[in-house]
Amino acid sequence: MSLSRTQTTFAPPVMEARRWLDGVTHPSDRPLLNVSQAAPIDPPPAPLREAMAQIVLDDPDAHLYGPVLGLPELRGEVAQKWTSGYGGAVKPTQVAITSGCNQAFAAAIATICGEGDEVVVPVPYYFNHRMWLDMSGVRTVPLMTGDGMIPDPDKAAALITDRTRAIALVSPNNPCGVEYPSETLHAFMDLTRAHGIALIVDETYRDFDSRAGAPHDLFADPHWDDTLIQLYSFSKSYRLTGHRIGAVVASKDRLAEIEKFLDTVAICPNQLGQRAALWGMRNLGDWLAGERLEILDRRAAIHDNFSTLAGQGWKLLGCGAYFAYVTHPFGMSSADLAPRLVQDAGILLLPGTMFMPDDMPGGESQLRIAFANIDREGVETLFDRLAALSY
Structure with a gap:
């Protein structure tokens, strides 16, 4: 059996x-x-909780199904902040809101991989990524990290086969905490593009990066969306863990495929959580x-x-x-x-x-x-x- x-x-x-x-x-x-x-x-901080209470009382749409790819205002806010923060161009149509960042990863893999395909993942890895790949019939190809727990693009290149569909990175990293240098991420972008595979970069912890300014320049590439899939979480930034709100930033065509996955799993992201994330982005910068x-x-x-x-x-x-x-x-x-x-x-x-x-x-x-x-x-x-x- x-x-x-x-x-x-x-x-x-x-x-x-x-x-x-x-x-x-x-x-x-x-x-x-x-x-x-x-x-x-x-x-969440008291002002955000107060705003959420008002949303529950005053916004009837917060209790209904919403767009599968997320609240348009929140997609637009992410696009605007990413465009200014990373020094590149991100459009609202390149942003989807998900039920947490784990779902963003699951949705991305569903659009990339078929049975028996492979994804290269630096080791030590985030275990939920490995679990989803296992349950998707996808082989995890481990890439041992080197000095400073940083993955080496040249060593990753040696692991790519005709079944490889993506390389998945997490920066700042879980479990190691290290921040991947911009040069490293850029080298992985060049590598994945040359092989016609996807580069998934999970930036769940981007708001706690120690570096000033953008942690990388990947979005400055005018054709970033032919290769890059970025994942994000509002859970850590605004203490919205129980409301399960994440995001995936990718090409419009890929989001059309992701929409199929999201519609069959959750129909739409949590409506209160989305509105809370939007309020946080607009009011909780300090x-x-x-x-x-x-x-x-x-x-x-x-x-x-x-x-x-x-x-x-x-x-x-x-x-x-x-x-x-x-x-x-x-x-x-x-x-x-x-x-x-x-x-x-x-x-x-x-x-x-x-x-x-x-x-x-x-x-x-x-x-x-x-x-x-x-x-x-x-x-x-x-x-x-x-x-x-x-x-």
């Missing part, structure tokens, strides 16, 4: 990790530090700038305090956006270490094995720390607890 689509992949890692908490109690003087998931737990500075301070706290662990053999492989990616010094796999940390240190994080194929080395020594919900003081507490461990 053949496997079902869902049986071809693994269990959701974040949900698996949460099960490690079952039956474990945490003393009041050592509460749980949950650094397993890169999603803010705070609600607030978002402050959120970025806070995340950058937490990133700085990782670097400032990592000496606490470095002297014991820990290494910091990457840091940025919501993530620090580290190696541990213990003589056990991270798959065994991570569950023990819940009981022994009151820490919930994810092992590197969740971001790697089973047959590739490296993940057993790696851990991902997601610092979306711990501040500078929380980083210090986390490192003190890790430094106290001895296995």
Whole structure:
């Protein structure tokens, strides 16, 4: 008997990790530090919540089906801000709104790949991308990252076959946090265009990039949409995680294909979430700038305090956006270490094995720390607890 689509992949890692908490109690003087998931737990800022309440009360269209590709005003706002922010030309007809960024990825893959096709993905990878490729009958071709956890376009070129349909990148990266240099992304654009395949760039965490100005110049290419598919999420920027609002920026022709996928899955994106995202884009620029500075301070706290662990053999492989990616010094796999940390240190994080194929080395020594919900003081507490461990 053949496997079902869902049986071809693994269990959701974040949900698996949460099960490690079952039956474990945490003393009041050592509460749980949950650094397993890169999603803010705070609600949207009060002005946005007030605006959302008014939308619920006063906008009857917010309770109805809407356009499959999203609210026209929101598509237009994204196009305008991307055009000014990236120094290129993006039209509203090149923007679609999706039910979260994961759906944006799923929709893009549905328009690119058929059964048995291949997508090149840098490793460590974002596990939900791997899961969707598995469930789509698409082979994930792992590309080991090099120095600084940056993928090498030349090594990617060697992996391209006649079944390759895309290369998928995430920058700032999940799980490693690193920001891919503009030159690297440009080289991948040249590579994918030369082979007639798509370049997917997931920029979920773009609003927390440490660099001033545009993180790349891909949209400055007047023909960017013959190759580039960009993904984005409003969840992290405006704390709208539960409202599931993302975006995909691509050619008008590709969005016509994406519309088929979206119409059969969700019909339209969440109407309240779309209006909230639009209100946030128009009114929360200063607030978002402050959120970025806070995340950058937490990133700085990782670097400032990592000496606490470095002297014991820990290494910091990457840091940025919501993530620090580290190696541990213990003589056990991270798959065994991570569950023990819940009981022994009151820490919930994810092992590197969740971001790697089973047959590739490296993940057993790696851990991902997601610092979306711990501040500078929380980083210090986390490192003190890790430094106290001895296995």
